[in-house]
Amino acid sequence: MNKRTTIVMSQTMLPSQANPAGNVHGGEIMKLMDSAAGAAAHRYARCNVVTARVDELQFLYPVFVGDFVTCTATVAYVGTTSMEVVVTVDVEDLESEDPPKRTQTAYFTMVALDKDGKPKKIPPLSPETEEEKILFAEGHQRRLEREKRRAARNA
Numbered sequence: 692m693n694k695r696t697t698i699v700m701s702q703t704m705l706p707s708q709a710n711p712a713g714n715v716h717g718g719e720i721m722k723l724m725d726s727a728a729g730a731a732a733h734r735y736a737r738c739n740v741v742t743a744r745v746d747e748l749q750f751l752y753p754v755f756v757g758d759f760v761t762c763t764a765t766v767a768y769v770g771t772t773s774m775e776v777v778v779t780v781d782v783e784d785l786e787s788e789d790p791p792k793r794t795q796t797a798y799f800t801m802v803a804l805d806k807d808g809k810p811k812k813i814p815p816l817s818p819e820t821e822e823e824k825i826l827f828a829e830g831h832q833r834r835l836e837r838e839k840r841r842a843a844r845n846a
């Protein structure tokens with residue numbers, strides 16, 4: 692795991708984050724994911740960042756009060772002013788022997804901003820390890836697909 696591009700955030704889910712049946716609100720998980728993506732992008736860009744887009748957010752399993760939730764956010768691909776941050780969520784019942792369950796993977800596009808709130812150029816990402824190179828290539832591919840979809844919508 693690259694220490695410069697990856698942020699890990701964990702939290703035990705509390706009753707105030709859930710409905711009366713104990714299911715954690717989706718928005719609570721989304722907030723945690725957005726915070727992790729923002730922190731990873733902020734550290735990479737060394738300036739203010741905002742979320743421009745989130746792709747492929749799905750809730751595959753329920754999360755309950757008391758579950759220990761870990762968000763891992765990794766800057767996978769960098770454009771000129773934007774970054775793709777891959778965010779995964781793993782959920783663990785601390786009273787069970789079961790391994791953590793991967794409940795989510797989503798792709799956040801974060802944009803770096805200058806002091807005037809305008810998109811700001813950031814340093815290019817140079818992937819080094821095999822894992823980083825794969826992440827980067829996959830991130831680039833997803834970006835091309837997103838651009839194709841946006842162009843088709845605007846045509």
Ligand SMILES: CC(C)(COP(=O)(O)OP(=O)(O)OC[C@H]1O[C@@H](n2cnc3c(N)ncnc32)[C@H](O)[C@@H]1OP(=O)(O)O)[C@@H](O)C(=O)NCCC(=O)NCCS
Pocket residue numbers: 741742743744769770771772773774800802810837
């Ligand atoms: C994100 C934002 C700054 C982009 O501003 P903009 O004037 O459209 O900027 P640009 O067209 O120059 O795009 C800047 C970069 O963002 C990317 N981008 C902008 N909108 C995007 C979108 N909807 N999806 C994916 N990428 C996007 C562009 O591809 C570009 O990337 P690059 O520099 O790496 O090539 C602007 O739309 C904004 O402020 N949005 C609100 C963000 C916010 O407040 N988020 C929190 C939610 S409350």
